[in-house]
Amino acid sequence: MSIVPKETIEVIAQSIGINNLSDDAALSLAPDVEYRMREIMQEAIKCMRHSRRTILTTDDVDGALNLRNVEPVYGFTSGGPLQFKRAIGHRDLFYIDDSDVDLKDVIEAPLPKAPLDTGVVCHWLAIEGVQPAIPENAPVGAIAAPSNGTTYEQKEELPVDIKLPVKHVLSRELQLYFDKITELTLRKSDSTLFKEALVSLATDSGLHPLVPYFTYFISDEVSRGLNDYSLLFALMRVVWSLLQNPHIHIEPYLHQLMPSVVTCLVSKKLGNRIADNHWELRDFTAKLVASICKRFGHVYNTLQTRLTKTLLNALLDPKRALTQHYGAVQGLAALGPNVVRLLILPNLEPYLRLLEPELLLEKQKNEMKRYEAWRIYGVLLRAAGQSIFERLKNFPPLPSTPAHAIWKSKEKVVTEAPTLNNIHASR
């Protein structure tokens, strides 16, 4: 009946030396105890209000007891939170854990630092009704944001120097969309559904809020999934689709996307199985890179130069793997014939000299390596040819020269020409 249980009364009675309190007495005392307690608390609330506080403290209870001419309860003013423990064997009986303290320890302990003395500082809360944006005032954004009232007090919790993180609100639908797309990318990148998803990514107009999430997702997955060929390919397709989408303003996120894209182009190893056609991925990525450069080259002047520098470094470093060289050549080639003419052609001869031992059967026993070298040889041929062809298009009446120009520089490997052509044809 009363919120004070009978057991509590019994325990209190025992604590003051009454061992044989009858049940009836305890039962009839309980309501009265509750009433007195409420009375004290009511007075304590008054004391709290007059101390200009909204949190009740033990001082207030002491103050209330004082008002009633009752001895205050000592020992609770230390300020630390009180640890109540459940008494073993009793359901609703709690006590405060009072650990024994050695007096010697207390005496020998160094004196705690004296608390800082009270001070007053002054600042302008408002000047002619406008709050100046100074550190002493609550941040303006924080005041404006929680307009719906209920969360109003929360902003006050922040300490002085921390800026509020801007909360990015995503609608539920967008969240679902994002989850679905990422799941498709990760698991079922060969399904038709994924193709449709790519189309949706490339055309839907409301996806802009998701762009940061996608960029993060892509860079994250690329760095983690370098062994997973199909995942990488799927990710690159997603990038491609995002780039296609006319409603997305992707420029601010390019700096996050580019590293992962370039990784897919010139990484030493993409995928962990021989069957993985990483050449295709590199070709695709090269096209992707080229399209990015074409689209945003005028916005970011340094984009193409930085990219070409990276690729050229990769190409000219003999220590790099052949796969990396392949990617670099492909990337440069995709950037257009001018780039090839300016950057590849001058380096063609020394590079071929480097490549030569790898191509020959007697010098390179590893078939895989040899295949890779031939692969590079093929793209080099193609890139150089393309470049020269573009150049010569301007001179229509000279039909026989281009072939000659190429063959002249490649005398040494002419014997292998059919193979090369085959490769070319196959692509």
Next chain:
Amino acid sequence: MENMQAVNSFVAAYLKKKGFKEAEQLLEDLQNKESAPIDFHNDPDLAKFIHHFSQSEDDVAQYQDGYSKLRSWTYSSLDLYKHELLRVLYPVFIHSFMDLVAKGHLQEARTFFNAFHEDHELMHSRDLQKLEGVLSQSHLEEMEFACSLRQNKVNIKICQYSYDLLLQYLHKTQSTAMLGVINEHINFQVTSVEPGSISDDTEVVTLIGSCQDAASLINQKEIHWGLLEDSLEERLEKEGGLLSDSEKTEAENKEGDVDDSKKRSVEGGKQGASTKKLKKDKAVNATAKSARPEAKPTPAAPRVKPELTLPVMSTEVEQSILEDLRNRVQLSSVALPSVSFYTFLNTHNGLNCSSISQDGSLVAGGFSDSSLKVWDMAKLGQQAGSSTLQGENDSTSSEHVAGPNGVKRSYTLFQGHSGPVYSATFSPLGDFILSSSADTTIRLWSTKLNANLVCYKGHNYPVWDVQFSPVGHYFASSSHDRTARIWSMDRIQPLRIMAGHLSDVDCVQWHANCNYIATGSSDRTVRLWDVQSGECVRIFIGHRSMILSLAMSPDGRYMASGDEDGTIMMWDLSSGRCVTPLMGHTSCVWSLAFSCEGTLLASGSADCTVKLWDVTTSTKAPKNEDKSGNPNRLRSLKTLATKSSPVYSLRFSRRNLLFAAGVLSKNV
């Protein structure tokens, strides 16, 4: 008549059997007077039910059943009458509960309470908290609140049709327990008006009937809320030659008017109506005047003579005040004030109150460790240099070094109290401070000598609040002992004791003309007292929780009061009615202040905001329409959020700069 007597005897017998002494007494009174507002006695149906009631077993379940039925009936009743019928539920609820307790069915009472108290939480949460603890008959007798509820009838204004509906229902369902409760404790004031017209009146339901009657009686007393004659502001106008001759004569005419009106009102036997009418005339006069393209503070208020002998001001002080008045910034809804905020640091949860002197140069803080500390802001500025943050480091470090010697503190420490200091107030000139404490004393300190001058003993319990009068010399205090007292600095005994509040007097405030003080109390009323006679002249009922802060408008016409829930109410002193409630704060309103020309109200709250309210719109509206209506009229102009600092005190300087003080607390 025979029938009736039979009924009476039945009832009397029943009441005697049940030990309802009060009710028995009431019945006797009723028989003697025969002046009940509704004639129960000639209603044969009713008699039958009462008969039935007296015979029936006092079945406890009847209460629970009856109430729940009544409740569902009320909720499903017609919308037009529903809100009127809903009003009946609360008194029925609490009295049913108390009946159950009184009969000793404690368990049932508790379940009854738990089942239905949620319906009334919104409106009456404070009362319910009190009642919840009542668990035995002795508690009922002991508890003042319960006693006053039991002894008095609840007055409910209700329209004829709703009343008929209710009676019909009670008859039809034979819910005698409910009928008994309603008969015993509710006094219906049946009016023949349309049901919608008495909807939003706060005084429709008043739990304590006699108190309400007394209040309405008291509120008919005449008060002179005008400003003092020959005040400095008035002198400034004359001196500055701001008034043209024609206006001067008009002003004189007006004063003549006032005198006339006073005479007339005296002749008219102090009728509230006549004064009200005159006020309206005056208001029209005032609005006509304010329509002129002049922006000076035209005091529309009539002038009154001081009832206290006022201290004489030195000419230098007078000059400086006049200078301030000339340089005053005009504030309005489009010209908001600048706010200077004093933040207390490192108080360790010990700051109980703060006070700012008239010119903002001194700030006092009362602490729970019995100390009073006063900061001189001018000195603080020198010490700290230009950057306040820098200053904070400087001052703390210097204190750290020089602290033990007590030589170089940033404040003056006043020690003398032996309990938490609950309030402090500066004299108008800033040369004295008064502080009140839980040790039941008030102490007067001199800021010039940095010493305690007088200790005023008179209260028997902690003194919650103390306030200097606007002219100095006199001060008022309020205490847990349920009294407010008026003191003068040169006497150690109080001059007047204002008794009448039913609970703690929590705050006190002087009227602009020093003839009245207002007190706010935990009994949720604000009272206005005549300083000269010590009588209560107004009772303002409407707050739902303890009143924490009061402010008087500079023209003396209005008063604002803020409570624990964050509600602020504007009161018209002459009518004793609430002009409009101001909703916006979410926690305790610790402080209120009117701007010097009375156009803005500033409120500081525990929700860490200072809000500025436009008062002109509200105060003009009732002048023109003479009707308090739309509560949206008083609008909040601006909310200034502080950085986790609950606002403890506010003060407009004479030049209309707003000073605010609060404590930086991390766990708000």
